Amino acid sequence: MLTRKQHELLTFIQNRLEDSGISPSFEEMKEALDLKSKSGVHRLISALEERGFIRRLPNRARALEVLRMADGNAVKGAAPASPAPLAANANTANANTGVPPLRAPARAPEPANDVIELPLHGRIAAGAPIEALEGTSTLPVPAALLGAGEHYALEVSGDSMVEAGILDGDYALVRRTEVARDGEIVVALIRGEEATLKTLRHEKGMVRLDPANAAYDPQYYAPHEVQIQGKLAGLLRRYH
Numbered sequence: 001m002l003t004r005k006q007h008e009l010l011t012f013i014q015n016r017l018e019d020s021g022i023s024p025s026f027e028e029m030k031e032a033l034d035l036k037s038k039s040g041v042h043r044l045i046s047a048l049e050e051r052g053f054i055r056r057l058p059n060r061a062r063a064l065e066v067l068r069m070a071d072g073n074a075v076k077g078a079a080p081a082s083p084a085p086l087a088a089n090a091n092t093a094n095a096n097t098g099v100p101p102l103r104a105p106a107r108a109p110e111p112a113n114d115v116i117e118l119p120l121h122g123r124i125a126a127g128a129p130i131e132a133l134e135g136t137s138t139l140p141v142p143a144a145l146l147g148a149g150e151h152y153a154l155e156v157s158g159d160s161m162v163e164a165g166i167l168d169g170d171y172a173l174v175r176r177t178e179v180a181r182d183g184e185i186v187v188a189l190i191r192g193e194e195a196t197l198k199t200l201r202h203e204k205g206m207v208r209l210d211p212a213n214a215a216y217d218p219q220y221y222a223p224h225e226v227q228i229q230g231k232l233a234g235l236l237r238r239y240h
Contacts, residue, residue: 002053007070008033009044010053014066023064026114026143038116038143046148114143118153118173124187125196126158126166126211139171145234150176152230154187154197160211161185161197170237172197174230185232191225197232 002010012032016024026038035041045064048054053070057063117138139153156170164185166172172187180186186200188209198209198219207226209219 002048002051002070005033005035006044006048006053009041010048010066010070013054013064014069017064017066026116037138038114039118039138042116042143042146043150046150049148115140116143116146117141118151120153120155120171122154123157124154124172125194126156126161126168126198139236141173141236145173145236147175147233151233152176153236154195156197160213160216162213164199164212166197166212166232166235167237170235172232173234173236175233176230178228180228180231186228187230187232189227189229190221192227195229200228 009029009032012029013024016022016028024032026041029035029041030038033041033044045054049056053066053068055065055067057065118141120137120139141151141153152174154172154174156166156168156172159168166185174187180200182201184200185197187195187197188200188207189195196209196219198211201208201210201218203220205223207221207223209221209226211218
């Protein structure tokens with residue numbers, strides 16, 4: 001079952017596609033559902049995508065396709081077959097004329113105009129653990145940078161992850177999760193008080209948090225001392 005807001009958004013997207021053939025913008029969806037921010041739209045879209053009701057079309061910033069409606073019925077025309085067989089038919093049709101087959105013109109990607117406001121939860125250490133502050137600030141992020149799931153942002157402090165391309169002052173875009181695999185860069189809450197951005201490893205029954213800077217040593221903790229709060233999904237960097 002969908003929530004009321006998920007059902008409203010799914011219906012709104014499908015109606016807009018039927019009327020104009022173009023997906024609504026995040027701003028239009030926010031206004032249609034009377035939401036306070038675009039981050040709410042992003043969460044609804046991610047939920048619908050994860051449950052198989054919609055999908056994002058590749059290489060286009062604001063292109064959505066409805067696969068099925070809330071009643072479970074597939075949408076007519078959804079998930080079209082590959083165009084390769086059409087090209088083969090065209091070759092056959094023109095084989096005797098010597099005329100090369102027609103190709104559909106390439107469609108240019110639409111500009112990434114949709115921006116959502118991610119919660120900005122203070123600073124996080126890329127060095128010795130520091131407190132990750134909860135705050136009320138937000139960070140505008142292009143929606144095209146984010147995949148499925150709930151996200152938040154943290155400002156990076158320190159240089160222990162520079163060899164992974166993560167610099168002091170960068171904004172880490174984090175997908176909220178409590179589960180991660182070895183080798184993934186995670187936000188780890190240490191002893192319920194301090195947070196750090198490191199590569200997760202497990203070694204001899206301990207949790208090892210690896211820096212990406214030869215000047216720093218790995219940090220070792222008992223499993224009960226470490227809580228995963230998210231995985232790195234992207235970075236934003238501002239140049240002054």
